[in-house]
Amino acid sequence: AQSSLLQGACLLALQQFFSALVRADTPAAPFGKLLEAVTQAGRTAGTKQAGHSVALCVAGLCLAAGEQACRSTVEDLLATIKAGDGQGNTRVLALLCVGEIGRRTDLSAHAGLEGEVTECFASPSEEVKSAAAYSLGSITVGNLGRYLPYVLAQITERPKLQYYLLFALKEVITTPAGGEGAEAVTIPAALMEGVLNLLLSHCESDEEGVRNVVADCLGKLTLLVPDKLLPVLGERLTAPSPNARATMVMALKFTISDRPQPALDAVLPQHIARFLALIEDSDRHVRRAAVQALHVAAHHKASLIVPLLPQLLPLLYQQTLQRPELVRTVDLGPFKHIVDDGLELRKSAFECMDTLLDQCLDAIDAHAFLQHLKSGLADHYDVKLPCHLVLARLAAGAVPAVLAALDDLVEPLEKTLAQKLKQDAVKQEVDRNEDMLRSALLAIHALSKMADVESHPRFQAFLKRAVLVEPMLTRYNAVRSETDAAPAGTMDMS
Structure with missing residues (x-):
């Protein structure tokens, strides 16, 4: 149970094994002895995953042992939770165990349980706060009628704890009631409306972390009833608040995954274009959210994206451009610092272009693609x-287009290879520079293998002048050896 590699079917088999041992009621393996052995393993667990594995096994033991054993174990765990952070990893484990037990059986007989777990959010330890959010959400799954109104009320009444309370709510929405492999919990319609209204009321939060969790919750909630909730999100795409608009687009991103989603797939084609059109929003945060949503949709639902590319690609290309109005100077006293507020948006745009190229190459004009790539090759690291x-x-995949633009690609690539580090560069700067050189050389090697590239004298002169000479040649040879030895399509650019 201590291994972080113990997941999926193996973990489920271990839970079943422990449960069977308890039900067998053998003198050699009584419940108390098994519980102590498993919890001791949890106290020394070195990873978060291992702690969760132990908690699952503890829950399996308790449920197999019966109601009385379950009740007394929860009381012992609550005593550990109340004892404070001095217990170290033991308090985290106790929270996880209570959560896993509470997910599978109603713990409302334990008066004040939810309050004790909520008070753990006051801990200075991020591990304790994270475990408390997981625990509270899991306990809520075990009795939605009792605990979900409590969680919603706490989110409203205790704004300083909103971030972790929202994580607890996310646990309710996203995690199956019976553990891995079970069906998602069903939230009654009356409670669903309360959850939705609360999330919508927090979508304009000034805290980015809160908005991200709200978007995640909205996305996962939408998966439960996409035909009803996608239109609700769509109505708010024209909200006056840019934070609200960005949260709605991020919520769409969180609905999309590589798993089969028949209910979502039936209605998403009617709505997705409206969300992605916000790539041309007036606010850069909204534009970035829309670019990221397009990125995820292209990866998982490419067939929906291809018909929209004639409208979306020109908008996406606009996000690759450097905008002087987004560059500002921050006065730090003895020196000034340049801040480029458009950097993350440009990076997201090019990452999205990479995924579109991978998933939708036949639907893309490679010549236009390359025109917008040139500015990025001369941009920030x-x-x-x-x-x-x-x-x-x-x-x-698009050799003729690349050959046609090859001469224009030489200058930015050569400048990247010639870039010098400051004499007092720190290790992080040195490592970043090495990564940049490696990625540039990988691209150059890919160019050098194109058919007819020998007939382009400017590129060949660049190779001889800047690449096939030391000290660059040693790096280039290493990249060539690594790339040529790798199976096709597995090139590592990291």
Whole structure:
């Protein structure tokens, strides 16, 4: 149970094994002895996953042992929770165990249980607060009528604890009641309306972390009844608050995954274009949220995206451009610091372009794609890396277009290779520079393998001048050896 590798079917088998041992009621393996052995393993668990595995096994033991054993174990765990952070990892484990037991059986007979778990949010330990959120959400699943109104009220009444309370709510929405493999919990219609209204009331929060959790909750809630909730989210895409608009688009992103989603797939085609159109919103945060939603949709639902590309690609290309109005100077006293507020948006746009290229190549005009890639190759380090990956993909899948633009690609690539570090560069800067050189060389190697590339003298001169000479040659040879030895389609640009 201590291993972080113990997951899925293996973990389920271990739970069943412990439960069977308890039901067998053998003198060699009594409940108390088994419980102590498993919890002791949890106290020394070195990873979060291992702690969760132990908690699942404890829950299995308690439920197999019967109501009285379950009640006394929960009381002991509550005593540990009340004892405070001095218990170290033991308090975290106690919270996880109470949560897993509470997910599977109603714990409302334990008066004040929810309050004791909520008070753990006052702990200075992030591990304790995270475990408390998981525990409170799990306990709520065991008795929605009793605990869900409590969680909703706490979110409203205790704004300083909203972030963790929202995580507890997310646990209610996303996690199956019977553990892994079970069906998702069913939230009654009356409670569902309360959850939805509360989430919508917090979508304008000034705290990005809160908005992200709200969006995640809204997305997962939408999966439960997509035909009803997608239109509700869509209505708020024109809200005056940019935070609200961004949260709605992020919520869409959180509905999409690679798992079969028949209910969502039946209605998503009618709504997705409206959400993604916010790539041209006036607010950069909303635009970035829409770009990220397009990225996820392209990865998991490419067939929905292809018909929209004629409208979306020009909007996406606009997000790759550097905007002077988003660059500001921050006065830090003895020196000034330049802040580029558009950097993350440009990076997201090029990462999205990479995924579109991977999933929808036949629907993309590679010539137009390359025109917008050039600016990224001369941009900030964080933007160059995804651009190098895009260029390598194009060199493999759109050779004529790349050859036509090859001369224009030489200058930004050569400047990247020639970039010098400051003499007092710290290790992080050195490592980042090495990563940038490696990604550039991977792209250059992909270009060098294109058919007819030998007939482009400017690129060949660049290779001889900047790549096939030391000290760059040693790096290049290492990249070539690594890439040529890897199976097709597995190039690592990290």
